[in-house]
Amino acid sequence: MNRGSEPTLIASVQRALRLLEVVGQHPGGITAKCLARNTGLALPTTYHLLRTLVHEGYLAKLDDGAFIVGEQVAGLHDAAQAQQLRSTIRSTMIELREDLNAAIYLARYDDGEVVVDEIVDSPRTPRVDAWVDFRHAAHATAVGKCLLAGLSKDERTDHFRRHPPEDLTPRTITGLRELVERPAPALVVDTEEYSLGTACMAAPVRIADLPVTLAISFPVRKLATTRDYVRPLRAAADRISRSLAVAGDYPSRN
Template sequence: MEVTVRDSAVPPSDMVSSVARALRVLEVVGESPTGLSPKQIARRCDITIAAAYRMLRTLAHQGYVMRRADGAYTLGLAVADRFRELVSAMRGPAEVGTVLRRASAEIGYSHYLGSFVDGRIAITAVAEGFRSPHVEDLVPGFDEGAHATALGKNLLATLDQAQRERYLKEHGMRAFTQATLRSHTALDADIAAGMRRGMQVEIGQFRPGVACASVSVQTAGDLSQRFVVACALPAVDLVKQAPMIRERLHATARTLQAALNAPLTAAHGAAAA
C-alpha cells in the first residue's frame, strides 16, 4: 500500500484564490490570541488593506472572527463549533467515547484513540484521566510527533519499512526531549521491540517524566481503517505496572474494535434483510 503526500498538500489547478486568502486570514488571526488589527492582518497575509477589510467583514458576519472594542480581530465562536463537529467526526461512533471514558475511569489514566487522518498519524479521540499528567498538545487532531509517542509508533508499525521511511522523511523527527529518537534505525529497533513486547511504549521521549503505552485495535485495510489505543501516565507508573497496563489496553482494544465495526455490521445486516 502506497503512502503518499496528502492531497491537501498539493494545490489544485482550479484553486479559488479568494477562499485560500480568507483561510489564510483565519490562520493569521488564530496565531495571535491577543488579536490583530486589519492593517496587521493585511501585512501578514500580503493582501491589500481593502481586501483585508472585506474578508474580515464577511468572516465576522459568519461568526468566524470577532471584532473587539479596540478594533482588533480574534477568532469567533463558529470556529469552536466547527472544532466540536470535527472531534465528533474523527471519534466515530458515540460508543467509542464511552469505551475510552470507561477505561480512563477504571485505571485513572488518559486514553487516546489514534488513526491515519488524511495520510497523517493523528489523535482522533481522548478521554482524560485524573492520574495522568496533563499534556496540552494531546487533543483530537494532534498530528505531530509520531516517532516520539507510543500511539504514533504503533501506527508506524503498520507500515512497511519503505513506507515508514517516506512518512518520517516527509514529517521529520523533531527532538521533543533529549530522549527522543532521531534516527530511522533507532526507531525501527524500538518499534520491533514493541512488537515483540505486545505493546509499544515511550518513556520521556515526548515530555520529560511522562510515558505512553499503546496497542493495536485493528491494523488491516486502508490507512483510515487502522486504529490504535494508548494511555499516558507518569513514567514511574509504567515502569512499575507495565504488565497490568498492557492487559488493560488489550481489553480496551477488543471493546473498541467492536464499537468501531458495529455500524458496518449493522449496515451489512440491513442490506442483507
Template sequence: MSAAPANGPLSVDRALDVLDAVAGSAGPVPAKALARRLGCSLSTVYNLLGPLTARGHVRRTGGGYVLGHRVPALYRAFQRQTGIEEDARELLRHVRRATGTHAYLSAVGQGRIAVVDSTLPVSAAGGPFAVGPDHGAHATAHGKVLLAALNRPARRRYLDAHGLPRLTDRTITSPERFEAELVRVRREGLAVSVGETDPAHTCLAVRLPGEGPDGSLRALSVSLPTADYPARRGELASVLTRAAAGS
C-alpha cells in the same frame, strides 16, 4: 481603500491561519491581535473574517472573535467519519475507569497522525498528548504503533515528511534504531514511550483491530507520570490489550 486578500491558495492559507489562531486562543481575540499574530494588515484580516463569520466558523463578540456555531457540526462529522461513535467513546471511558489514567484514541490516514479523542476534560489545554495533529508522533506510543502498522513505503513517506526530531534526550532519532523499535512493537503488539515526548510523561499504546469508516488505522493509548510507569506497566498493558481485543 481596503486591501483584498490574495486570491487562490494564499488566501485559503490565510483564512485557515485566522481560524487556527482563534481556535488556539484562550478567549476572544480582537482583529488587531490577529493581524499582529499573522503578520498581515488589519484590512486583510477583516476581509478573511468576513466569510468565516458568514459561514459560522467564527463569531464576533464584544471582546473579539471566537469559534462559531459551525465548528461543533464539523467536529461531529469528523467523529462520524473517523469512527468516534459511542462505542469508541465508551471504550475510552472503560479504560479510564479501569486504570485511573487518561485514555486516547489516535488515527493515521493521508500521511498524518492525530489524537482524535480522549478522556481529558474539555477545559484541559496543552500537554504532550492533547487532541489534535501530532507533529511528534515518532516519540509517542500511539505514533509508534500506528507507524508500525503501515506498510514500508507509507511509513517512509511519513518519516521523510516529518523526520525524527529530538524532543527529549530519550527520543529515538536514528532511522535504524526507530525501525528496530517498530519491529519490537509489531512483535509484542504494544508500544511504549518513556519520556520521549516529555520527560514527565510516559504512554503505552496498542492498535485497534480493523479500520475506521474513513479507512484510517487507529490506536488506543494511556498516559501516566513517568515515575509511576515501572510499577504499573504490566497492569496497563493488560488493560489495553483486553480492551482492544474486545472492541
C-alpha cells in the same frame, strides 16, 4: 406530574414525524390517502405536511403519486449510526480511564498523518501537554509508533521524509534505521520521549486498511506498575475493534 409541568409539544411536528414513520413502514411507497387513513389525519393536513417534507428532502414523491423516504432521512440514519458508534467507543474509553487512572487517546493514521480523534481525561488524569503537534511527533510517542507499525517500511520512510524526527527530550529516539527497520512490539511504550515526566502505552485497534490505536498516558513514576495496565488496555482495544467491525467503518470526525 401536574399539567403545568408537562412539556410543550408542537402538534405539527408530531404529525410530520408520524407520517415519516408510516412511510418508512412501506418500502414500496404509500399514497397520501392511505397515509391519512393510517395516521388519522385530515387529508388536507396530510397533503400540507407531505409537501413540506418533500420540499425539505425527508420524503420523495414517485411518478405514481406514492411517497417514499427521502435522502435526508438516509443522512440522518447514517449520522445516528456514527454518533452511536462514537458513543460506544467513548464509553469504553471512559471505563478504561477509571480503571487505570490514566488519560485515554484514540488515534488513526489517515492520509499520511497522525490524527488524534478522541481524548478522554479528567482533572485527576490530565492529558499530556501537546507542546508539539502529534503529526510531527510520531517518532516520539507510543501513539505514533503504534500507528506507524501498521504501515509498510516504504510508508514509514515516506512519513519520516515528510516529518524528520527531532530530539524532543534527551530520551527521544531519532535514528531512522531503528524507527523504520525495527519491528514494533504488539504493545508500544514510550518513556519520556515526548514529554519529560510522562510515559505512554499504546495497543493496536484492528480495522481493515486503517491503522488505529488506543493509548494511555500517565506519570513516568508509575512505570513500575505498567504490567497492570497491559491486560485492560488490550481488552479495551479489542472491544473497540469489535465495535468497528460490527459498524463496518471508522467514525471519522472529518
